[in-house]
Amino acid sequence: MIEIQKLYLLVPLAPLVGSLIAGLLGRVIGTTWSHRITIGMMFVCLAASITIFMDVSKGNIYNGSVYTWMTSGTAQFEIGFLIDKLSATMMVVVSFVSLMVHIYTIGYMKGDPGYQRFFSYISLFTFSMLVLVMSNNFLQLFFGWEAVGLVSYLLIGFWYTRPTAIYANLKAFLVNRVGDFGFLLGIGMVLMHAGSLDYATVFAQAPQIASQTVEIIPGLPWMLMSVICILLFIGAMGKSAQFPLHVWLPDSMEGPTPISALIHAATMVTAGIFMVARMSPLFELSDTALTVMLVIGSITTLSMALVAIVQNDIKRVVAYSTLSQLGYMTVALGVSAYSVGIFHLMTHAFFKAVLFLGAGSVIIAMHHEQDMTKMGGLKKYMPVTYVTMFIAGLANVGFPGLSGFFSKDSIIEAVHFSDIAGANFAYFCVLVTVFVTAFYTFRMLFMTFHGSPRMDQHTKEHLHESPWVVTLPLIILVIPAIGAGWLIESMLFGNYFGESIQIGSQHEAVAKMGAQFHGIWGMMTHALTTLPFWFLLGGIFTAWYFYMVKTDMPGKIKQKFGPIYTLLDRKYYIDEFYSWLFAGGARTLGRGFWKFGDVKIIDGFFVNGSARVVVWAATLIRQFQSGYIYHYAFTMIVGVFVLLSFWLY
Numbered sequence: 210m211i212e213i214q215k216l217y218l219l220v221p222l223a224p225l226v227g228s229l230i231a232g233l234l235g236r237v238i239g240t241t242w243s244h245r246i247t248i249g250m251m252f253v254c255l256a257a258s259i260t261i262f263m264d265v266s267k268g269n270i271y272n273g274s275v276y277t278w279m280t281s282g283t284a285q286f287e288i289g290f291l292i293d294k295l296s297a298t299m300m301v302v303v304s305f306v307s308l309m310v311h312i313y314t315i316g317y318m319k320g321d322p323g324y325q326r327f328f329s330y331i332s333l334f335t336f337s338m339l340v341l342v343m344s345n346n347f348l349q350l351f352f353g354w355e356a357v358g359l360v361s362y363l364l365i366g367f368w369y370t371r372p373t374a375i376y377a378n379l380k381a382f383l384v385n386r387v388g389d390f391g392f393l394l395g396i397g398m399v400l401m402h403a404g405s406l407d408y409a410t411v412f413a414q415a416p417q418i419a420s421q422t423v424e425i426i427p428g429l430p431w432m433l434m435s436v437i438c439i440l441l442f443i444g445a446m447g448k449s450a451q452f453p454l455h456v457w458l459p460d461s462m463e464g465p466t467p468i469s470a471l472i473h474a475a476t477m478v479t480a481g482i483f484m485v486a487r488m489s490p491l492f493e494l495s496d497t498a499l500t501v502m503l504v505i506g507s508i509t510t511l512s513m514a515l516v517a518i519v520q521n522d523i524k525r526v527v528a529y530s531t532l533s534q535l536g537y538m539t540v541a542l543g544v545s546a547y548s549v550g551i552f553h554l555m556t557h558a559f560f561k562a563v564l565f566l567g568a569g570s571v572i573i574a575m576h577h578e579q580d581m582t583k584m585g586g587l588k589k590y591m592p593v594t595y596v597t598m599f600i601a602g603l604a605n606v607g608f609p610g611l612s613g614f615f616s617k618d619s620i621i622e623a624v625h626f627s628d629i630a631g632a633n634f635a636y637f638c639v640l641v642t643v644f645v646t647a648f649y650t651f652r653m654l655f656m657t658f659h660g661s662p663r664m665d666q667h668t669k670e671h672l673h674e675s676p677w678v679v680t681l682p683l684i685i686l687v688i689p690a691i692g693a694g695w696l697i698e699s700m701l702f703g704n705y706f707g708e709s710i711q712i713g714s715q716h717e718a719v720a721k722m723g724a725q726f727h728g729i730w731g732m733m734t735h736a737l738t739t740l741p742f743w744f745l746l747g748g749i750f751t752a753w754y755f756y757m758v759k760t761d762m763p764g765k766i767k768q769k770f771g772p773i774y775t776l777l778d779r780k781y782y783i784d785e786f787y788s789w790l791f792a793g794g795a796r797t798l799g800r801g802f803w804k805f806g807d808v809k810i811i812d813g814f815f816v817n818g819s820a821r822v823v824v825w826a827a828t829l830i831r832q833f834q835s836g837y838i839y840h841y842a843f844t845m846i847v848g849v850f851v852l853l854s855f856w857l858y
Contacts, residue, residue: 606748
């Protein structure tokens with residue numbers, strides 16, 4: 210056990226060392242050694258994570274402090290690790306996907322002038338995420354939370370000569386600050402009422418906190434636990450891109466494709482899901498917070514899936530798919546099915562990484578063209594990319610037997626069995642989204658790989674499969690995208706997470722699911738008679754009919770339902786609304802400060818006003834400086850009168 214504990218520091222420090230070497234010495238060691246060192250450090254990180262996971266599987270759980278950073282009164286701010294099944298699972302997923310992205314980057318970023326810098330950034334990003342998932346206190350959690358936000362800013366705007374990239378990274382940074390402000394307030398309230406930031410201490414005091422109220426508005430008491438949990442969830446809304454703080458994620462596609470896969474598959478956007486699952490002892494004591502999560506997740510799931518239907522940029526289709534799948538995870542959390550949410554987080558990390566990296570492979574072949582209307586017929590030129598993306602697409606839609614089927618259907622079943630307020634609305638949303646997901650996923654596959662080629666002749670003549678450093682990660686990642694779902698029985702119904710996740714007896718969704726579960730084959734057989742399966746087939750068939758048979762149909766529908774198409778194409782005008790309200794409001798406020806505060810008060814009253822007073826006083830005094838003795842005598846008499854008045858008063 211003592212030897213294993215030595216590996217805990219190695220897991221986050223290995224990618225940090227790789228990042229520092231590539232970042233500080235990249236020009237000295239060159240491009241080849243930059244990627245060799247960072248990838249080597251990721252191999253070390255993954256090997257250590259797997260070793261720790263195997264040790265935790267034997268029942269060895271660790272919760273301890275590394276060192277005390279600061280002491281304030283009775284509160285201690287520490288750096289420490291909580292290594293249990295939840296954190297160990299996340300460590301393996303994060304390090305594995307990150308390693309595949311590192312290898313993929315060799316091919317994708319070849320020849321880029323910022324090659325070493327990019328490897329430094331993605332290793333630093335991995336370090337930040339690992340610090341977050343391994344933390345045993347809110348302080349370290351917040352450090353990792355902010356670190357992934359900062360590095361995502363650097364990565365999204367990696368190509369900083371593009372104005373769109375600069376706009377996208379600023380947008381991501383600012384929107385996340387909104388969520389992080391709520392998150393910080395929640396942590397502050399935890400410290401104020403629990404007197405500690407240590408998870409175990411706070412969780413032990415949770416029942417006591419749940420019995421207290423707080424008046425945010427005088428005379429209107431709120432349950433203290435509900436306020437804390439909602440504030441923490443606002444942070445999750447920013448990081449995990451939930452409506453209405455989702456607007457940064459689609460624009461983050463301006464970054465290179467490897468970071469799109471890393472951010473949106475296994476790291477940053479899943480941080481909010483992980484955090485809520487870790488905080489299950491708190492959230493279980495507030496049905497109000499659970500309902501808020503359930504409704505927000507439901508809206509995100511369906512609304513973002515609908516937007517994906519009208520996207521022609523291949524990366525943006527996958528990005529909106531990520532938003533929708535994150536909504537599924539949030540819905541699972543909202544019905545207290547935390548293990549199901551983490552299960553879908555894990556399966557989603559694999560098949561969504563394949564979809565993003567596969568999209569990047571297509572972009573390489575198309576000479577960085579991302580418009581699907583200019584693709585088509587790539588199946589015969591890129592067989593490896595096609596097969597891996599097709600399998601990942603089937604997993605994304607939840608086809609029976611693949612990983613996404615087990616996790617997504619489990620979420621739908623959990624919602625069906627839940628009696629939390631908002632469950633009926635959520636059930637409608639997740640069911641309809643099954644059809645929409647199948648439609649946009651196969652629309653993407655058909656437009657990209659099937660039909661007649663629509664690219665220019667030069668591009669067509671140079672089409673070929675991507676190099677092995679690009680296709681190898683796709684092949685490796687597609688294996689868990691197929692088989693990870695087969696772990697469902699142990700992860701959901703075998704007490705896999707142990708005490709890491711706590712569910713109140715009043716929330717019985719997962720327990721009811723367990724009573725209805727009759728094995729993997731029974732689940733797949735039963736699925737053939739359920740609505741989700743037929744919605745899935747309906748979505749695939751509709752996409753095939755529209756984009757393979759009646760290819761003029763989408764255009765006709767677009768003309769007939771123009772306003773709806775425009776609404777989806779403009780993403781419900783939320784970006785425009787934010788631009789008008791916040792950016793426009795800030796400009797209006799600044800203009801008001803300038804015209805009234807600067808021009809009228811500072812310049813007009815203080816600067817010019819004081820000058821006018823001096824001029825007026827000088828003009829008045831000048832009348833008595835005439836050279837006549839009686840004027841001076843009169844001035845002296847007035848002066849004596851004033852002095853006597855003050856003295857007598």
